[in-house]
Amino acid sequence: MDLETPAVVIDRTKVDANLARAQAYADANGLKLRPHIKTHKLPTFARLQCELGAIGITCQKVGEAEVMADGGITDIFIPYNILGEGKLERLAALHQRVNMSVSADSAVTVAGYADHFTDPARPLPVLIECDIGAGRCGVQSADEALALARQIEAAPGLRFEGLMTYPPRGALEAVERWLEDAVTLLEKNGIAVNTVSNGGSPDFYAAATVKSATEHRPGTYIYSDRMQVAFGHGTLEDCALTVLATVVSRPTQNRAVLDTGSKALAADMAPVPGHGHIVEYPDAVITTLNEEHGIVDLSACAIKPEIGEKVRIIPNHVCVVSNLFDVVNLTDGEIVLETVPVAARGKLA
Amino acid sequence: MDLETPAVVIDRTKVDANLARAQAYADANGLKLRPHIKTHKLPTFARLQCELGAIGITCQKVGEAEVMADGGITDIFIPYNILGEGKLERLAALHQRVNMSVSADSAVTVAGYADHFTDPARPLPVLIECDIGAGRCGVQSADEALALARQIEAAPGLRFEGLMTYPPRGALEAVERWLEDAVTLLEKNGIAVNTVSNGGSPDFYAAATVKSATEHRPGTYIYSDRMQVAFGHGTLEDCALTVLATVVSRPTQNRAVLDTGSKALAADMAPVPGHGHIVEYPDAVITTLNEEHGIVDLSACAIKPEIGEKVRIIPNHVCVVSNLFDVVNLTDGEIVLETVPVAARGKLA
CATH class of the missing domain: 3.20.20.10 (Alanine racemase)
Structure with missing residues (x-):
């Protein structure tokens, strides 16, 4: 995927599946759905959630609500x-x-x-x-x-x-x-x-x-993340949001360094080891995050990534990742359909 | 201070003192100073550092360097x-x-x-x-x-x-x-x-x-933070950046909830308990951060804050806080001198 890294990549097919599954459960159980937009912070997905049957949305801040009202909610x-x-x-x-x-x-x-x-x-x-x-x-x-x-x-x-x-x-x-x-x-x-x-x-x-x-x-159900999967909610396959990263260093046989530190992945921990799941190297462990470096232990990997290689990371906690990026990329397979500003990002007040 | 919370407040007098002290140490020891702008992400402070004697600056990303070059560095x-x-x-x-x-x-x-x-x-x-x-x-x-x-x-x-x-x-x-x-x-x-x-x-x-x-x-020396103080670098009095927060709930005798969660303070831990130091209530402990809630244990506080009260928090790790706010407020005592965009915030690539 020809994007400068770090970049957020969102699989539209998985988003649709996650939303449909939740709406169906709510409908089957007579529950109204009022999704929390903290996870995506995108008016386009808030509108989609309402079109699918949500009765409205949840925001946590007045500033987020202002953005969503401007977006037609x-x-x-x-x-x-x-x-x-x-x-x-x-x-x-x-x-x-x-x-x-x-x-x-x-x-x-x-x-x-x-x-x-x-x-x-x-x-x-x-x-x-x-x-x-x-x-x-x-x-x-x-x-x-x-x-x-x-x-x-x-x-x-x-x-x-x-x-x-x-x-x-x-x-x-x-x-x-x-x-x-x-x-x-x-x-x-x-x-x-x-x-x-x-x-x-x-x-x-x-x-x-x-x-x-x-x-x-x-909230999180739209994208899911490692924490949700660890809690028994779906599988890693359901995770719609990944962070595209570049391997910038291979200082030793068993160490790789990614250009995704806490500024891209956030420091939130999940009840599983490491700071995210590398899709292409499931046995790798992101052991440490500095602001701009993700340190990866490759000891358990039979094949190891090369310098310059791009990999995709499923974050521990996806909502905080949405808050770190100005834009996200909506994709269909390897094709970027649209690059969308995260309109309600950083609305703290 | 009449700011909507959460808001970042930066004491200009403390900034000047921190910068002068470091430049004097570098000069006395024949070291050139090349400050890392990751802590403040502000062209105005990068220019100030150079005026005081720095030979140039350090950035971690090309996007940050572009902003700083535009700002005259x-x-x-x-x-x-x-x-x-x-x-x-x-x-x-x-x-x-x-x-x-x-x-x-x-x-x-x-x-x-x-x-x-x-x-x-x-x-x-x-x-x-x-x-x-x-x-x-x-x-x-x-x-x-x-x-x-x-x-x-x-x-x-x-x-x-x-x-x-x-x-x-x-x-x-x-x-x-x-x-x-x-x-x-x-x-x-x-x-x-x-x-x-x-x-x-x-x-x-x-x-x-x-x-x-x-x-x-x-990098961090310009503002300092709880982590630096825990490492023996200055005192809490030297910390120039605080996050202004509002007490939004007092659900029990010993619990307060602040409107500063991990979206404002970040989840980084320091080698001291809690997620930040509350200046007005030094015996309070911020035990947990959700995205929009900071949970405070008041057990050790003789006097306890009221709902609606504003407090100031010295963060554990100040660089990541700069990356979460679109603007910061430069102050002299209780007076806001200027509200400045964090121009190099979120420059991930």
């Missing part, structure tokens, strides 16, 4: 506590042109929304984030959720929409018990729960276990 | 094996307008240079990379260096310039012995060694130990 959920004047004003402006919804896990966050959304004719839907063992944001109990739901209902410009969680991997039954209890408590108190939003790719194909959930927000 | 060393038609053509174009030099550690790399540089009136200076224990690129012995130097000398459009190394930390005496032996062997064979280029910030203030070296390529 009309229903965007940000599962994040949005704080600060600047961001709240941008959120209010966005909600004038597309359907936004957000999450909150504290009275401070809800108060900020209530200050900036005051029109009962176009209320902002707010979901309460629930911490069901992942240990990041979220209310800790159904009682806390009830108190927050009441605060949301009391604000004329807000609408209590439901619950959301990003669950720990492999804990779906506990997640279901927690959500079921919370929904019961809310409804017993006269508060309708329209949406229960669950997330994550690793457990996506068991998502029907969480019967309370009405929608799911998988 | 006239002497640029790329200590990397540059391979592939596209990159070699861009390198040749660059060498027409500024003074480029490069490294090589193999006959393949030298042959590529020889093909693209054929003008004896404007030869490309080539340094041989030496692996003196760091275990990434580089020839393994003085004999290998001699063979490669002869190949460079035999090419009419190339000029053998000398040796370069990126040494392992804390091994300066071994580095000096290796370089001294190699220089002796080359000179005994009638090959003059003009430049011996050493690198790295952690051992910079002991760089005079390597008497063979004529120049040094420190």
